[in-house]
Amino acid sequence: MCRVLAYLGLPLPVRHLLYDADNGLVAQSYSPQMMNTFLNLGGFGLQAWDPDSLSPEEPFTYRSTTLPSFDRNLRSLSSKLAPTCLVAHVRGVTYGEEAVVADTNLHPFRFPGAGVVLAHNGHLRQFARMRYALVEHVRPELAEHIEGTTDSEWIYALILSQLDDLHGLPETRELAEATATALRILRKVRAAHGIDTSSPVNLCIGTGAAVVATRFSFDYGWYPPGDDFLEVDLPFVSLWYAIGGEYAERDGTWQMSASEEPSSLIIASEPLTNDHASWLEVPEYSMLTAELGPTGIVFEMRDLDV
Numbered sequence: 001m002c003r004v005l006a007y008l009g010l011p012l013p014v015r016h017l018l019y020d021a022d023n024g025l026v027a028q029s030y031s032p033q034m035m036n037t038f039l040n041l042g043g044f045g046l047q048a049w050d051p052d053s054l055s056p057e058e059p060f061t062y063r064s065t066t067l068p069s070f071d072r073n074l075r076s077l078s079s080k081l082a083p084t085c086l087v088a089h090v091r092g093v094t095y096g097e098e099a100v101v102a103d104t105n106l107h108p109f110r111f112p113g114a115g116v117v118l119a120h121n122g123h124l125r126q127f128a129r130m131r132y133a134l135v136e137h138v139r140p141e142l143a144e145h146i147e148g149t150t151d152s153e154w155i156y157a158l159i160l161s162q163l164d165d166l167h168g169l170p171e172t173r174e175l176a177e178a179t180a181t182a183l184r185i186l187r188k189v190r191a192a193h194g195i196d197t198s199s200p201v202n203l204c205i206g207t208g209a210a211v212v213a214t215r216f217s218f219d220y221g222w223y224p225p226g227d228d229f230l231e232v233d234l235p236f237v238s239l240w241y242a243i244g245g246e247y248a249e250r251d252g253t254w255q256m257s258a259s260e261e262p263s264s265l266i267i268a269s270e271p272l273t274n275d276h277a278s279w280l281e282v283p284e285y286s287m288l289t290a291e292l293g294p295t296g297i298v299f300e301m302r303d304l305d306v
Contacts, residue, residue: 002042002107002121002269003028004239006204006211007086008290009264009297010246014048014078014086017247018068021254021272026068029090034238034270042091042099044068045106047117048083049208057169059085059117059208063106084292087206089119104148108206109156111145113167116160116175116207120152121269122200122217122237124186127151130193134158137185142166158182159205172210172291176302179205179212179287183306190218198222200237204267210291213267215239215282216304239282241267243290243299261296 005025007017018026023033029044045063050056060081068074068090089107107119124130134154135143142157162178163170170178183201190196200217217237245259247266256264256278266272267288271279282288287304290297 002092003032003090004119004121004202004204004269005088006206006213006267008211008292009084011082011084012247014081017272018078019075022274023270023272025088025090028270029068032270042101043106044090045108046086046088047108047110047206048081048086050081050083057208063103065101065103085206085208087117087119087204100149105150107152109153111142114160115167115169116205118156118159119204120155121202124151125197125199126195130189130195133189137161155182158185169207169209172289175205175212176287176289179203179214180304180306183216187218187306196222197224202237202239211267213288214304215284215286238269240271240279241265241282241288242279262299263296265290265297
């Protein structure tokens, strides 16, 4: 089971999120605290928006099948890059001949010219049975960009297909509705193919100006006898967030400062710190939306009834 991370707010060195915190994303690749039976050794990726960079509307992209804990290039870059929006991911793969570790399967996904990126923690069970039934719901100009073997890339294409402008910057509400619509389509296709095995779909979606995240599962708790993923998926796939003024180190510990006008938000599969006091768990079957406003972050949590 993968681990995801999203950040929105004040410029923040990437290394604070990946390496410096007690339970940074890189540590979660080999020693996740909330997942004792699975490691995330299938690669690393990030998309990050830096307003002071050349073409600030274009995210900086880094993806590698190299283990991030041994990736010197990533460690060096993370000390120099301070984005205002970031989506990052460490990929978990099953230990078997069907697993494909390749650059084309690394998150976050971003098709050429798209203003939206996506990372996924979860898996659509029996995806091979339903994959090509999704073709009619994906725009042809997007389907031709699908290169990998993952269900996640199809989810990304499905969400993009619900947007009015494939290459523009969607409003946060439109992106949220596109995500909910995509989940409804997936539920319909699963039902048409008689698929009812528990399938978590925790998504982190970013545009540089906003993030949308879901904590969601289809048919939660339904598994065939002897299913290998039962212990991985239960309890409900985790997602947490911390929101406040600034994420910084104080008295030797990393924490999010309190603020009446929030200006920083972190969303992660697991809290990045051993002390969870400043972290809140995203409720099950919920969608979180946040955007950069004139005075800070506009934040909303809603039920996800699809």
